[in-house]
Each structure stands twice: as structure tokens, then as C-alpha cells.
Amino acid sequence: MKRVLMVAMILIAASAGVSAGGRQETAPAAAAAAPGELAGRIVVWSFTDEVGQMIEPFNQVYPNIEVEFVVIPTDGEAYLNRINNAMRSRAATPDVFTGERAFFRQFIDSGFWEPLSGAPYNAEALVGDLVEYVTELSRDGQGQISALSWQATPGALFFRRDIARDVLGSDDPAVVSEWTSSLERYYELGEMIRDHYNAERFLLSGYMDMQEFVYNQRTAPYVQGSRLTIPASLVEFMQVARDMRQNRVEAGASTWSPPWFSSMADGSVFSYILPTWGLHYVMKPNAEPDAHAGNAEFRGDWGLAVPPAPYSWGGTWIGVSRHSRQKDLAWAFVEFVGSNPEFHELWARSTGDFVSNTQVLARIKDEFSDPFLAGQNHYQFFYDQVQEIDVSFIGPWDLQIQNAWGDQVELYVNGQKSIDQAIADFEVAVRDFLPNVTEVVVER
Amino acid sequence: MKRGNKGYLFILPYFLAFLVFQLYPIIYTVILSFQRPITLIDMEFAGLENYRRLLTTPIFFRAIGNTWYIWMVNFVPQIVISVFLAVVLSEGRFRGREVLRTLYFLPNLVTAASIGVLFAVLMDWRFGTLNQVLLQLGVLAEPINWLQMPRVAQGTVSLIQWWQWFGYTTIIFMAGLSAISEDLYEAAYIDGAGRFQVFHLITLPLLRPTMLYVLVTSLIGGLQIFDIPRVLTNGRGAPDNALTTMVLYLYNQAFHFFNVGYAATVALFLFFMILVFSVILYVLLNRDPESARMARAARRRMRT
Numbered sequence: 001m002k003r004v005l006m007v008a009m010i011l012i013a014a015s016a017g018v019s020a021g022g023r024q025e026t027a028p029a030a031a032a033a034a035p036g037e038l039a040g041r042i043v044v045w046s047f048t049d050e051v052g053q054m055i056e057p058f059n060q061v062y063p064n065i066e067v068e069f070v071v072i073p074t075d076g077e078a079y080l081n082r083i084n085n086a087m088r089s090r091a092a093t094p095d096v097f098t099g100e101r102a103f104f105r106q107f108i109d110s111g112f113w114e115p116l117s118g119a120p121y122n123a124e125a126l127v128g129d130l131v132e133y134v135t136e137l138s139r140d141g142q143g144q145i146s147a148l149s150w151q152a153t154p155g156a157l158f159f160r161r162d163i164a165r166d167v168l169g170s171d172d173p174a175v176v177s178e179w180t181s182s183l184e185r186y187y188e189l190g191e192m193i194r195d196h197y198n199a200e201r202f203l204l205s206g207y208m209d210m211q212e213f214v215y216n217q218r219t220a221p222y223v224q225g226s227r228l229t230i231p232a233s234l235v236e237f238m239q240v241a242r243d244m245r246q247n248r249v250e251a252g253a254s255t256w257s258p259p260w261f262s263s264m265a266d267g268s269v270f271s272y273i274l275p276t277w278g279l280h281y282v283m284k285p286n287a288e289p290d291a292h293a294g295n296a297e298f299r300g301d302w303g304l305a306v307p308p309a310p311y312s313w314g315g316t317w318i319g320v321s322r323h324s325r326q327k328d329l330a331w332a333f334v335e336f337v338g339s340n341p342e343f344h345e346l347w348a349r350s351t352g353d354f355v356s357n358t359q360v361l362a363r364i365k366d367e368f369s370d371p372f373l374a375g376q377n378h379y380q381f382f383y384d385q386v387q388e389i390d391v392s393f394i395g396p397w398d399l400q401i402q403n404a405w406g407d408q409v410e411l412y413v414n415g416q417k418s419i420d421q422a423i424a425d426f427e428v429a430v431r432d433f434l435p436n437v438t439e440v441v442v443e444r
Numbered sequence: 445m446k447r448g449n450k451g452y453l454f455i456l457p458y459f460l461a462f463l464v465f466q467l468y469p470i471i472y473t474v475i476l477s478f479q480r481p482i483t484l485i486d487m488e489f490a491g492l493e494n495y496r497r498l499l500t501t502p503i504f505f506r507a508i509g510n511t512w513y514i515w516m517v518n519f520v521p522q523i524v525i526s527v528f529l530a531v532v533l534s535e536g537r538f539r540g541r542e543v544l545r546t547l548y549f550l551p552n553l554v555t556a557a558s559i560g561v562l563f564a565v566l567m568d569w570r571f572g573t574l575n576q577v578l579l580q581l582g583v584l585a586e587p588i589n590w591l592q593m594p595r596v597a598q599g600t601v602s603l604i605q606w607w608q609w610f611g612y613t614t615i616i617f618m619a620g621l622s623a624i625s626e627d628l629y630e631a632a633y634i635d636g637a638g639r640f641q642v643f644h645l646i647t648l649p650l651l652r653p654t655m656l657y658v659l660v661t662s663l664i665g666g667l668q669i670f671d672i673p674r675v676l677t678n679g680r681g682a683p684d685n686a687l688t689t690m691v692l693y694l695y696n697q698a699f700h701f702f703n704v705g706y707a708a709t710v711a712l713f714l715f716f717m718i719l720v721f722s723v724i725l726y727v728l729l730n731r732d733p734e735s736a737r738m739a740r741a742a743r744r745r746m747r748t
Contacts, residue, residue, distance in 0.1 A: 077699040088485040106702065110483035252570040252589075259571035400701060407682050414592045416683070425684065432503050433701035 035332070039064035042095040042329045045086075047072060047079040048316055050351070051098060054150075057343050058336050065329050074100065087112050087323070095324040096333050099147065101137075101315045105396040108138065108146045113319030114327060115144035121320075121331055123148065126339045131356045133391040138317055147319030148338025150347060152356045154385035155212060155275040155311040156304045158283055161374060163270045164303070167196050173376060177306040180271070186308050187240065190249035193270055201270065202251040205263045207241040207413065208406065209255055209273045215402050216311035221395040226436055230426075232443040234405060238422065242413045261286045271305075275313040276354040276382055284372050291372070300374030304381045310388035354382045361386075397434060404429040476708035484702050494709040504710065506685050507693040508717075510598065514673075514689065515666030517602035522610050523658070529610075530617035531647065545618075548611030559604050560675030567591050567600065591676065594686030601672050601687060613658055620654030621647065656729040660722050667718050670695065690714050 044051060044067055055067045072079045083097060087110070099107045107113060116123035123145045127135050131152040138147040157180050161171035167189070168175060179189040190203030204210070214237040222228055244250045251269060253260040263269045264287040274282055283302065290296040318337055320330040336343055344355040348364055355361065361383050368379035407429070408422040417425070427440045480490035498504055529548065533541050551559070566573045569589035578584040590596045624647065632642045673687035679696065681688030688696075694714065698707035 080699065084484055106484055110485060112484070252587075253568075257568065258565055259568055262571070403680060407680060407684070410592065410682065411684055414589050414683075416592065428502060429685075432501060433697070433703070435497060 035062045036064060038062055038329055038332055040326055040329050041066040041068065042324075042326055042333060043068045043070065043093045044096040044333065045070050045072060045079075045082065045094040046098040046316075046318075047074040047100060048098065050316075050353075051318070051337070053351075054337050054343070054347070057346055058333060061336065061340075062332055065332060067333065070094070083107070083112065086321075090323045092323055092325045095321055095326055095330040096318060097321060098316050098318045101153075101313070101317075102399045104138075104147065104317050105394070107319075108140050109396055111140070111322055113146040114322050114324070114331075115140060115142070115146060116148075116320070116331070116334075117144040120328070121335075123335075126335070129341070129357055129359050130339060131358055131361075131386055133312065133386075133389045134315070134317075134356045137391050137394060138319075147317035148334055149315055149317045149356050150337050150344060151276070151315055151353050152382075152386050152389075153275045153277060153312050153315040153354065154382050154389055155216075155273065155307055155313050156278070156378075156381060156385060157307040158272045158274060158278065159303050159305050160267065160270050161301055161303050162267070163193060163201060167192050171303060171374075173303050173305050173381075176303065179305075181306040181308060183240065183308040187244070187249065189270075190244065191247065194248050199248045201268050202249065203270050204244070204250040205260045205269045205272065206253040206255055206257075207244045207250045208410075209271075210237065210241070210308070211255075211402065211406060212275075212313045213273060213307050213309040213311040215398070216390075217309045218393040221393050222401050223395055223397060223434065223437065226438045228401070228430060228434065228437045228440045230405065230440070230442040235419070235423075235442065235444050238409050238412050238419060241409055242415075245413045265289070273307055275311070276378075277314060279370070279372070279378060280352050288372065298371040300371060302373055303376055304373055304378055306385075310385055310390075312386075312389045312391070348379075352378075354379065354386075400433055401430060404433075473708045473711055476705050477712055479705040481703050481705060487705060490705060494706045497706060498709050498713060503685055503688065504693060507681075507688045507690045510686060511667055511669060511689040511691075514598050514601050514605070514669060515663070517599060518605035518609075519659075519662055519666060522606050522613055522662075523655075526610050526613035526617050526658075527648075527651070529614045530621055531643065533614070534618050534621045545611075545615065548614055550611065551608045552612045554608070556604075556608065556671040557675045559608065560672045563600055563604060564591070564676050592683045594683050597676070597683055597686050601669070601676065604672050605666070605669070609662070613662075616658055617651065617654055620651050624650045652729060656726065659725050659729065663721060663725065664718055667714065667721075 042065060046052075046069070049071050052069045052071070055069060058067065059065070072082050074080070080103060083099075085091075086094065097112075099113075114121070123135075126148070127145070130148070134149045134152050135145055138145055138149070140146050159176055159180070164171040164176050168179065170176070179185050186203070193201055193203050214233060217233045218231050220229065220231075222230070245252065251259075251263060253263060264272065264283065272278065272283065284292040284298075287302065288296070288298055291298040318334050320327055320334055324330045339357060341357050341360050344357040344360040345364060347353060348355045348360060352368075352370070361379070365379045365383045366377070368377045369375045370378050404426055408417075408426045411417050411425075412419055412422040423442050426442075430440060431437060476487070477494055478490060478492070479487035480493060482488055533545055567575075567590045569575055569587050569591070572590075574590065575584065575587040579587060591600065628646050628650075629642060632646055637645070668691050669689050670691040673681060673689050673692050674695070677683075677687050679692070679700070681692055681696070690710065691714070694707050694710040697703050697710060
């Protein structure tokens, strides 16, 4: 019923011309046309199936645009290959496609998506209503917006309330946050948990879980010109990770490994460091599978606290293919999915996803309460976190550089090499995929 | 059309497929090897840069060493055990040998990726079965992070390869054994030859063509090993590149680091390496004078 109401709301808003909000007069005839006048068929490719659920609300507003949706998995780089081949052959299909945080900067630098800042799209007019980092991250070398996103993905720290009560005497997120919002105190809390449970429970499933906020603690891109700089915070992370392993503060599981997932349910781990999507797609199905499937009530064992440093992780962007022959229809879809306030509100309420439209966020953030989190309002929490995110240091090779660094951290943590040897081997590894880097500086 | 030319029509489909799907990709690979990426899809001419880089990159040489090491550690025991099993299963007239043959072959039917996942779980250092068993038995006091130890990780891949392929190789050898005439064995035993002499002087020399087949196909497959290291290390070749094999290196360069030109150079190197070693093996195992001498010697000994 709620869903029907929301669709009705969108229809009313669309008929009032709200969805065309902010478009300037320079927009082409097609783009300025009323939604009902735009007609045709577009093809949308994505690696995630959630875009498929957006077609129905889109068609409520644009009834004459037929959307064919194709999901291609990212496993084995299948999605990347399909997109690369389509772009290489300048294929008119797909008209619209998505890109994930891990590789979408490569799409932008390769000019796969149509620049949207200027006429006829005028996406700059939408920027004021969207989370800043989402649009800033999608700017190309000329500063033009290349893609939009329906979501923002600020990070959080999920904690187990029973362990918090046992060790800290309280499971109040504000009290827990006092212990989790700085790395020193967080580590101290880890030692307290170890001592309290005789090393049978752990602060983290694995030290690797901390990587995302550690990597977000930078102020400059890794690669500038032919120089690659590793900040001191990454070297400190190496040391902290080793201390955690040796002092049994973490359980030694790799992020995404089967033991990592299973430790969510067995109660042995205090915290997981995951962003917005971690709540619905990782924590709930693994920590309480029965409740997630609707066969039981959530127990309310978990809470959200402030991580040692703000971070954002993941996210999906959507843009108009440079080679689409129906860019007006494609843009209608991208604009709707990436900015339409009525759609964002519908999406937030039906999926719980944290949307990118700031007007919507401000309007609905007080209304959420998640039983998995014992009624805590995750929306308000993420709203506060998203204000802290800085993405000025993000570059196209971050994932590969961080993977190479992470490999060396693991070897150092296992005692297989010295810190100097690990850094030297990192330099060899990084030159293997960045042959133009002539100088590697590791700040210590 | 002359009647004599009609035959070309029949062979045309093969040649068309060959040109489009084999020759063209090979030529294109050579062209790509002289290019460097500008973006994900745009390339520019780079001269011999990729070749220079290939020959000065320590990780690439590491990958070659790893690939050979993993193959050798798997192949030598595989040959020994497979020949032994083939002889036992062929000669022995005991019950259940058909069942054993099937059991040995079964691992070959499981996909390599599944086996990789299975071993990753078994050998997980904190929660894996192996450590749990060793801890329970009191062999270990602390769990060992097996898959982070380079030699153990490589040994695990070799073990998986061995386990997957020894049954297949056994069956190939059994086929080879069945082609050896029973008369030879009979004559040898009548002449008083022992079991070891028969094996050494009749079975092994006459298994030579089968051995050559097994060796060459295993070499080609072994040097292209990719799936198990990829699954075990999530594509990273960790620990410390110990599981970075040549094809995994090639794949990562092309699809993780988006450098198709350099990956093409690696592919060409791999192609020539396999070609050269296949020829060497063929020549070594097909030396006519040697095999003729051994066959003569065998016959002579049987007569005496």
C-alpha cells in the first residue's frame, strides 16, 4: 500500500513538472519535452540487479520509454569486458550503464559516459540537491559531471550490544562511539574485550576490516605526476595490524572469507566496519539469516557507532553512454534514477538504501528505526557521517595500489618479512602496474 | 567450376573458422604487443617498450619460476604414482579395481574453482579443518597460517593438481599398457625375468609414446595453470606473489591493470616457451636411436 502511495506521489509530482526541476531553457526540445512525450526503447546494463527495480517507478512517470534491463555479473571481470567491448566498437547499445566505485573512475577517464554538466543535460543544476561527494567523484578531467548516483555510501561501525554491555557497561551508541571514534581507544577497547572473555571474543573479525577508513585518512591522491606517495597513516596501520594480530585483538579472518561471514552469527566478534549497504546486504543476511528471510523477529543485537575515521566505501554510478543514439531518453532515465526526489524517497522507504538527494535525506532522516539495530535510526547516523566525507584524494588506481599495500601488510602481520622488506616489495609490485611511476615515496 | 576444385568448398568452413578465430587473434596479439594503453580502450604505438619491460620485471620472472615449480612438484609424483597404479590395476585381477579406477578419476570431474574454494576453507588458519584437527591432536599449540606461507601455498596448488589429474593419467597409462602385447610379458617370464626387469625393460620402454603424450599435454596445461591460484588468492597471487603464475600474471595485467598490450607480450612469451619446451620434450622422448637401442636390448635379454 505504501508503495502504491509513493508511486501515486511521483505521478502527481511529475504532472506538476517537478521532475524537470532546475532545467534551463537551453535544454533541447526532446529533453524539455513533457515525460509523456518522450517515447522509445533504451537498453540499460548493470552489474547489480537493483536497477531493475527502478524501471517500474520510472515508467510511472515516463510511460512511453521502454527500458530493457540486462544484468552482467562483475565476477571474472565479465561486466568490465562487456562495457569495454561495447565502447571499443562504438556500439549504440547500451544506452545507459552503471559503474562501481572500484572501477568507475576508469570509465570516466576513458570517456565512456557522456559529459552531463553542459547543455542539453545541465546536470550542474541538480548538484545543489545531491550529496556533494557523489557528484564530485564523477567529474572528468575537464570538471564535467559524468554520472549520477541514487545512493551515497558513508561508512559506519556495527557493534554487538551484548559485548558492549559486558565490557563497557552500556550499549548506548554514544558511549560506544567514545571508544570507537579514535584508533587508540578502539585498540584499547579490543584489549578490554580480549581480557574480559579470555581471548575467546575479538574486537574485529580481521584487521583488514579497518582498511577502508585507513585508506580514507589521506589528504592527497597517491599518484601525482610520476610520483607515488604513501602517507604515514598507512605505515602506522601496518604496525597496528601486527599488534592486533599478536595481541589477539582480532580473530584473523580475511574480509569476505567464509569465517568472516560466519563470525557475524556466532557472537565472537564485537565490530564490523561497513558502510550503508553493509547493513542490508551483509550484516542482516549473515548475522540473522532467519529474521532477514522474514521467518523470525530481529533480536536487536547490533548498534551503529562512529568509526575511528569517516569513510565512504563502494557505491554505484549511472551514466549515459557516449555512443547512445537516444541520449534524450537515456538522460531521462539517468536523471530520474540519480536525482528525482520523489523516486529517492520511494527508494529509501522501500529498500532502506541511503539515497543521494539531500532534500530527501533532510526530510526523512528522522523517520527511520531499524529493528536489527534495536530501533536505532541508521538514516540519521549516516546523514551525520556523510557530511564528513572528503573524496578530493580519490584517483583511478586506488584499488590496485591499496591491494598491493594490503598484500604486504598481511605478510608483515604474519611475521614473514620486516617492515622495510614489505615496503621495498610494495614498490616492486606497484611499478608492475604503474610503469610510468618513477618515484615511490613512503612517508614514515 | 572444375570438378577438381570442389574439394576446397568442403574444407573452406574450417579455414574460415581458423582465420577468424585463431590466426587473426594471434596476429592481433602480436600487433597489441607493440602498443601501450592511453585509456581503457585507446592504445598508442609503444615500439619495443613492452618487451623491454617484460625482460626487466622481477615479478614476471617470479611468475615463470612459480609456474614451473608448481608443475614439477605436481607432475613428477603424478607420473610415478600413475604408472604404478596403472600397472597394478592392469595386471591385478582383484575385485573392485573398476571401482578404484572410477574413484581415482572422480576428482577430474570436479571443477578446479570448486576445489580451490574447498581447500581455501580447509586450510583457513583460524577456522579451517586442518588446523582444528592438528590442534585437537596436540600437534600444534598455535594455528598456522598455511596459505600465507609461500612454499605451502605452492605445494597446496601442486597437491590439488596432482589429486585432480592422477586418475586421468592412470587411465591414459592403462590404455597404453593394454596396447603392449601379452606375448612379450609371457616370453619374458618364461625366460626367467623378474617383475622389476619386466617393468623396466618392457613396460617402460613401450609406454614411451604414452609418456610423451602425457608429458606434453601436462606441460601445456601445467604452464597455463590459472584457475586454482586465482580462486585460492582471490586473483592476487598472494602470498608475496608465490601463486602468481604466468597466466594469472597475464590476466591481471589485461583485466585488473587494463594493460592489454603488455598482457599480449606476456602471452606471446608464454606461447613460445610452451612451443620450445614441447619440441624439446618431443625430441628427447622420440630419439629413434635410443629407443631402438633399448628395444634391441630388451629383445636380446629376453632371448637369453
